[in-house]
Amino acid sequence: QVQLVQSGAEVKKPGASVRVSCKASGYSLTGYYLYWIRQAPAQGLECMGWINPNSGDTNYAQKFQGRVTMTRDTSIMTAYMELRRLTSDDTAVYYCAREWLGPDGAVWFDPWGQGTLVTVSS
Amino acid sequence: QSVLTQPPSASGTPGQRVTISCSGGSSSIASNTINWYQQLPRMAPKVLIHSNDQRPSGVPDRFSGSKSGTSASLAISGLQSEDEAIYYCAAWDDSLNVWVFGGGTKLTVL
Numbered sequence: 001q002v003q004l005v006q007s008g009a010e011v012k013k014p015g016a017s018v019r020v021s022c023k024a025s026g027y028s029l030t031g032y033y034l035y036w037i038r039q040a041p042a043q044g045l046e047c048m049g050w051i052n053p054n055s056g057d058t059n060y061a062q063k064f065q066g067r068v069t070m071t072r073d074t075s076i077m078t079a080y081m082e083l084r085r086l087t088s089d090d091t092a093v094y095y096c097a098r099e100w101l102g103p104d105g106a107v108w109f110d111p112w113g114q115g116t117l118v119t120v121s122s
Numbered sequence: 123q124s125v126l127t128q129p130p131s132a133s134g135t136p137g138q139r140v141t142i143s144c145s146g147g148s149s150s151i152a153s154n155t156i157n158w159y160q161q162l163p164r165m166a167p168k169v170l171i172h173s174n175d176q177r178p179s180g181v182p183d184r185f186s187g188s189k190s191g192t193s194a195s196l197a198i199s200g201l202q203s204e205d206e207a208i209y210y211c212a213a214w215d216d217s218l219n220v221w222v223f224g225g226g227t228k229l230t231v232l
Contacts, residue, residue, distance in 0.1 A: 047222070108169050108173075110178070111168075112166040
């Protein structure tokens, strides 16, 4: 069964950093791009960027550049997303999602991790 | 403010047909395929429609997608109570170089 399992909820103070993990099972992590997407309370979805787990190459949305780092450890089939200098606006559920490439070249996200709630509060 | 525009809510009675719209621009919907995701309460999103109008295996044929120009639509026929969810459209944006989403449409089955 192909699935992504994320780490548990985190509570952080403003100015701190958080690292969320995403473990792949049922497929090889290195075979597909992995995206990080977040969802603030009662808000929509926001793409933070992606990592190519095979090469380690990354691409971050402009909004998060300088504050986010995506990495991976292929030996344990796990990807990580670290977000620094947290503020209350970073309170959200953070999802990892595998990019799936269809035969016609189209791509979509499948599956998604179960989500990790990060709460930033003093 | 989301890059793609969706109505915040939609509703229908069991058995009815409901459509949800998604509008974007020349660098997103017009240039790339669109995907639809369904988010059931307290769950992660799941792909419902990909490549504008393709259903993954296991998705009932009550769900259909279409795209024309800078707009797309999701149609749900034979509405059922289990269809209550939030529906998101998504597309790659060539200008922003990132995936962009609609703000989501909360579907209520009356």
